[in-house]
Amino acid sequence: MIDTHAHIYSSKFDDDRDEVIERAFSEGLEYILMPNIDLESMGPMLEVSAKYEKCLPMMGLHPCGVDGSFELLLQQVKKELFESKNEYIAVGEIGIDLYWDKTFLEQQIKAFRMQVKWAKELCLPIVIHARESYCELLNVLDEENDDRLTGVFHCFSGNQEDASHILSYGGFKLGIGGTVTYKKSELPSILKGIDLSHVIIETDAPYLSPRPFRGKRNESSYVKYVVGKLAEIYECSEGHIIDKTSQNAKLLFNIKH
Numbered sequence: 001m002i003d004t005h006a007h008i009y010s011s012k013f014d015d016d017r018d019e020v021i022e023r024a025f026s027e028g029l030e031y032i033l034m035p036n037i038d039l040e041s042m043g044p045m046l047e048v049s050a051k052y053e054k055c056l057p058m059m060g061l062h063p064c065g066v067d068g069s070f071e072l073l074l075q076q077v078k079k080e081l082f083e084s085k086n087e088y089i090a091v092g093e094i095g096i097d098l099y100w101d102k103t104f105l106e107q108q109i110k111a112f113r114m115q116v117k118w119a120k121e122l123c124l125p126i127v128i129h130a131r132e133s134y135c136e137l138l139n140v141l142d143e144e145n146d147d148r149l150t151g152v153f154h155c156f157s158g159n160q161e162d163a164s165h166i167l168s169y170g171g172f173k174l175g176i177g178g179t180v181t182y183k184k185s186e187l188p189s190i191l192k193g194i195d196l197s198h199v200i201i202e203t204d205a206p207y208l209s210p211r212p213f214r215g216k217r218n219e220s221s222y223v224k225y226v227v228g229k230l231a232e233i234y235e236c237s238e239g240h241i242i243d244k245t246s247q248n249a250k251l252l253f254n255i256k257h
Contacts, residue, residue: 002031002249003220005154005202009044012206024220032220035093038065058090063097063108070107089253091119092127099131116144126151134162145169160190177202178210181229188233200249201226
């Protein structure tokens with residue numbers, strides 16, 4: 001299994017991070033992919049990746065970190081992507097979030113577009129955070145999409161039309177996490193019309209724990225509950241879900257070792 005989105009460097013794991021990571025690998029995880037959030041998260045994330053070679057880092061500025069001085073923040077992100085010796089597997093976590101605050105919508109759109117362009121220059125996939133912003137994100141991607149652009153809509157929460165629009169770009173996957181296990185989730189019915197070749201799995205740890213842990217801290221080992229639900233949806237074995245989603249993730253993020 002590959003957890004394609006986990007904030008395992010979060011302070012919420014400070015008391016037992018080693019145990020959580022070792023538990024994940026002992027229960028069948030092959031890799032844990034870590035999205036960056038802002039300048040403050042860079043250090044902790046890189047410390048984890050240095051200690052655990054199977055915890056792979058990304059680099060980007062989360063939309064909730066975008067404010068009036070976002071261009072200064074982005075210059076630091078760009079320097080890290082283009083000039084540092086650190087190897088990043090994706091540009092992320094980037095996107096647009098209009099759930100909490102719409103004040104910096106224009107700045108969020110600019111920051112997203114800039115980071116998309118960098119990803120294309122570097123031939124890296126993008127990892128997209130979308131919250132009440134599918135229209136705005138798709139408008140940008142309609143203009144920026146080309147054969148160099150690949151990525152994933154992390155924690156996909158759109159409708160069938162959104163999914164079809166995203167997959168029409170040709171290089172994108174849908175990231176499916178714990179929300180697929182929730183009783184009122186519409187994801188199971190949407191996924192029935194989507195080929196498994198377009199799906200990768202994630203936790204978004206420490207957030208969005210699957211049932212039966214909803215409301216508690218999430219961790220990478222819980223991705224097995226996502227696998228179980230997908231096996232139910234696609235009416236196949238858990239082994240098939242693991243094999244296919246891992247293959248999808250390795251292709252998207254160019255993981256060769």
